[in-house]
Amino acid sequence: MRPTIRPPARSADLHDGAAGGWDRRRLLTVLAGGVLAALVFLVGLGLAVYYALGSLGASPSPGSPAIGETTRAEIPGDAGRDVPAGPARGQAYRDRVAAAPMLDVDPDSARRGVPSAHPAPTLLVPAVTRTGPADVPTGFPHTTAGAVAQLAAIESTVLQGMSIPQVNDVHHRWTRTGAVAVADWPLTRNVQAFLAAARQGQSKDTLVTVTVTPVAGMVKGVEGDDWVLACVLLDVQAVITTDARVAYGHCERMQWTDGTDGAGDPGGPGTSGGRWMIAPGPSPAPAPSTWPGTDLAIKAGWRTWVDTAPAPDARPDTGAAPVAAPGSAPAAGAAAGSARS
Numbered sequence: 001m002r003p004t005i006r007p008p009a010r011s012a013d014l015h016d017g018a019a020g021g022w023d024r025r026r027l028l029t030v031l032a033g034g035v036l037a038a039l040v041f042l043v044g045l046g047l048a049v050y051y052a053l054g055s056l057g058a059s060p061s062p063g064s065p066a067i068g069e070t071t072r073a074e075i076p077g078d079a080g081r082d083v084p085a086g087p088a089r090g091q092a093y094r095d096r097v098a099a100a101p102m103l104d105v106d107p108d109s110a111r112r113g114v115p116s117a118h119p120a121p122t123l124l125v126p127a128v129t130r131t132g133p134a135d136v137p138t139g140f141p142h143t144t145a146g147a148v149a150q151l152a153a154i155e156s157t158v159l160q161g162m163s164i165p166q167v168n169d170v171h172h173r174w175t176r177t178g179a180v181a182v183a184d185w186p187l188t189r190n191v192q193a194f195l196a197a198a199r200q201g202q203s204k205d206t207l208v209t210v211t212v213t214p215v216a217g218m219v220k221g222v223e224g225d226d227w228v229l230a231c232v233l234l235d236v237q238a239v240i241t242t243d244a245r246v247a248y249g250h251c252e253r254m255q256w257t258d259g260t261d262g263a264g265d266p267g268g269p270g271t272s273g274g275r276w277m278i279a280p281g282p283s284p285a286p287a288p289s290t291w292p293g294t295d296l297a298i299k300a301g302w303r304t305w306v307d308t309a310p311a312p313d314a315r316p317d318t319g320a321a322p323v324a325a326p327g328s329a330p331a332a333g334a335a336a337g338s339a340r341s
Contacts (some may be wrong), residue, residue, distance in 0.1 A: 088224035091281075097221035097229050098253055098284040103300040105288045110246045113291030116298055123217045123303035125149045127310035133173035134166070138275055142217050147254040149226035150276035152214040155232060155250055158187045159212045163203035167191050175256060178280025186250065186283055198240060209239045215247070215292040216302035220284070226256035227279060231287045233302050249287030249302075255279035 058128040086169040126149050129139030157171055161301035171182040186275055193203070198208065216233035258274040290297040293304070 002086065005211075016195070017246070040074050047177070090223075093228075094221075094223055094227060094279075097283060098281060100220075101285050102220070102231075102251075103288040103290075103296075105290055105296060105300065108288075109291055109294075109296055110248065110289035111291070113296060115292035115293045116295045118295075118298070120216075120293055120298050121303045122306045123148065124219065124306050124308050125152075125214075126308055128153065129310065132275065133331070134170045136170060136174060140276060142225075142226050142256055142274065142276075144222060144230075144258070145217075145277045148217040148219065148230040148232060149257075150223050151230045151250075151252050151254055152217065152232045152234075154252075155187065155234060156212040156214065158191065159234070159236060160192055161198070161203075162191055162208070162210055164188075164191065164195070165202065175278040176257065176280055179253075179278045180281075180283050184283070194238075207240065211237045213237075214305050215245075216305050217299065218301045218303055220251060220301075228254045228276075229284060230254045231301075233292060233305075235292065247289050247291050249289045249300075251284040251287045253279035253284065 051098050085086065124145060125141050126143070126146055128137040128149075130137075132138030134157070136157045138150065140149045140153075154170060155173055158167055161167075167185075167188050168182055171185055180186075195204065195208075198204070200208065204210070213235045215235045218231045220229040220231055222228055229250060229251060234248045234250070236246050236248050254276045255278075257272055257277050262332070287301040288296075288302075290300050290302065
């Protein structure tokens with residue numbers, strides 16, 4: 001993952017002069033000593049992640065149906081952008097794919113892990129071309145990788161903003177009729193948990209910084225040309241008086257919607273005048289939150305996030321996040337708005 005420049009801690013007692021920053025042992029020592037602000041932060045961040053891991057869906061029963069080939073990412077290697085869509089099978093199939101359990105991992109896997117000795121499979125992610133409704137980056141093509149990229153953009157916008165009004169705006173503009181209600185949406189509950197634990201109002205204050213960067217993705221299932229069960233693994237970093245870092249996996253049903261991009265724009269190259277939106281149906285089974293690049297992450301099906309260069313005729317992005325240059329380190333913020341808020 002790319003290094004992130006963090007703002008200095010507000011308290012001198014939270015600084016390690018020799019190291020110029022916090023290592024894990026130093027952070028845990030301070031927490032054990034009862035530094036309230038740091039504790040509040042970690043509880044907020046922890047709740048946001050662990051609530052999604054454990055509380056957003058009932059544990060699968062022993063008789064839960066397996067999904068066969070849909071447990072495999074249907075984006076093969078680096079040619080994922082052109083993977084053919086699966087045959088149309090109907091709503092029952094979509095519900096079965098969404099409900100099928102994913103790899104069960106220990107919550108501690110979201111905070112640390114030993115890098116795998118083997119290269120992880122990769123996922124080529126299309127570049128953002130413009131800003132859509134509710135300031136969510138968009139313009140992704142009508143492909144499975146485009147659905148993954150759009151989900152990452154929605155997630156990053158919500159989690160970086162940490163704002164109840166913004167969550168409602170994004171949900172209103174980016175979900176189809178029949179999708180999970182805003183009060184039951186996993187991302188809404190994450191924001192609520194973070195704000196409550198950090199003693200914020202309905203929006204985080206200017207002293208709280210949250211940075212979200214997609215680091216891996218997968219396709220749990222495909223049905224027809226217009227429906228994808230997309231999953232994204234995020235690197236979430238937050239700073240109040242100190243900082244901490246976790247991995248957070250999240251899945252959504254994504255459905256292609258023909259027409260404009262929601263802002264009166266007929267769409268960019270490859271979009272065919274439409275956009276990916278969150279589809280109707282209950283929330284999918286929780287995704288495994290694994291430290292990226294580990295054997296466990298590979299076993300879970302995560303593919304390392306690799307941004308592709310924008311098409312030569314693509315319109316400039318009007319959002320705040322720059323588009324990554326070819327050959328640069330994965331900068332999913334270019335495809336999903338990773339600018340700090």
